[in-house]
Amino acid sequence: MNLRAQSVERPKRITTTALVAPVSWIAVALLNGNYFECAMTGINVTVFTNHLCDGKSPQCQDELDKFPCGRATHVPQSDSNDVLATIRAESQVLGWLLIASIMVFNLLLICVARCNSPVSYLQLKFWRVYAQWESDLLESNMADHAEKLAERNLKSFFQQMPPEPVTTPPNQAWEKISSLYRFSTRDQYYSILHKYVEKCHDPAEARDHRMSSVRSDGPDTANPSVLAFVDEGKMML
Incomplete structure (x- = not known):
C-alpha cells in the first residue's frame, strides 16, 4: 500500500x-x-x-x-x-x-x-447502496447472534447443563473486518468484510491475507475521496 x-x-x-x-x-x-x-x-x-x-x-x-x-x-x-x-x-x-x-x-x-474517481458514477451509486445494506445487515445479524449466544449461556447456567455449540467468529476474524478499507486497482472489493469473505476460505490466499497489515495484495493506492463512505458504516456501530 x-x-x-x-x-x-x-x-x-x-x-x-x-x-x-x-x-x-x-x-x-x-x-x-x-x-x-x-x-x-x-x-x-x-x-x-x-x-x-x-x-x-x-x-x-x-x-x-x-x-x-x-x-x-x-x-x-x-x-x-x-x-x-x-x-x-x-x-x-x-x-x-x-x-x-x-x-x-x-x-x-x-x-x-x-x-478523478477510479469508478464510474453508476458503480459508485451501487457501492453506496451496498455499503448501507452491509452496515444495516451487519448490525442486525450481530444483535441476533448476540441474543442467541446470551440465551444459550443463560440456559446453560440456570439448567446447569453443557452449552449447545454456537459458532462465533474468532478474534482474528473480527480484527480483520475491523481494519480500514484500502482501495486496490487490481482486486475489486466493496468493503473489508467483502474482501475477508472472498479470501478467508481460499488456502492459496490465506498467507497473503495474513500479511495484509504490512503489505498490499496489489498496486494499492490511497483511498479516493469518493470512497470515504466505505468505512463510515463501521464508525457508526
Missing part, C-alpha cells in the same frame, strides 16, 4: 472535519455582528475610523470604542447607531462571503473527486 499517500490523505480528512465547527462558529458570529462591532470599534486605524465617522460628530473617532457598550458619549445616538449599523452590515457581508467561499470550495472538491 502507498503509505506516504495514505499518511497525507488521513490528516487531510481529519483536518477538514475538525475545521467544520470553528468555521461554522465564525460564520454565525459574523452574521450576528456583535463580536465584529467590539473588534472594529477598538481598532485604531485612521483610515477605517475616518470611513466609519465620515459626516458624523467630531467626537465620533475619539469615542468610537464606547459605542458597542451603550455608554453615554458626546456623540448623538443617531450617529452611533449609524456607525454600528454600518459595522454590522460589513460583518454580515463578510459572513455571507465566508459561507459562499466554503460552498464553492466544497463544490470544487466534489467535482475534482468525481472527475
Whole structure:
C-alpha cells in the first residue's frame, strides 16, 4: 500500500472535519455582528475610523470604542447607531462571503473527486447502496447472534447443563473486518468484510491475507475521496 499517500490523505480528512465547527462558529458570529462591532470599534486605524465617522460628530473617532457598550458619549445616538449599523452590515457581508467561499470550495472538491474517481458514477451509486445494506445487515445479524449466544449461556447456567455449540467468529476474524478499507486497482472489493469473505476460505490466499497489515495484495493506492463512505458504516456501530 502507498503509505506516504495514505499518511497525507488521513490528516487531510481529519483536518477538514475538525475545521467544520470553528468555521461554522465564525460564520454565525459574523452574521450576528456583535463580536465584529467590539473588534472594529477598538481598532485604531485612521483610515477605517475616518470611513466609519465620515459626516458624523467630531467626537465620533475619539469615542468610537464606547459605542458597542451603550455608554453615554458626546456623540448623538443617531450617529452611533449609524456607525454600528454600518459595522454590522460589513460583518454580515463578510459572513455571507465566508459561507459562499466554503460552498464553492466544497463544490470544487466534489467535482475534482468525481472527475478523478477510479469508478464510474453508476458503480459508485451501487457501492453506496451496498455499503448501507452491509452496515444495516451487519448490525442486525450481530444483535441476533448476540441474543442467541446470551440465551444459550443463560440456559446453560440456570439448567446447569453443557452449552449447545454456537459458532462465533474468532478474534482474528473480527480484527480483520475491523481494519480500514484500502482501495486496490487490481482486486475489486466493496468493503473489508467483502474482501475477508472472498479470501478467508481460499488456502492459496490465506498467507497473503495474513500479511495484509504490512503489505498490499496489489498496486494499492490511497483511498479516493469518493470512497470515504466505505468505512463510515463501521464508525457508526
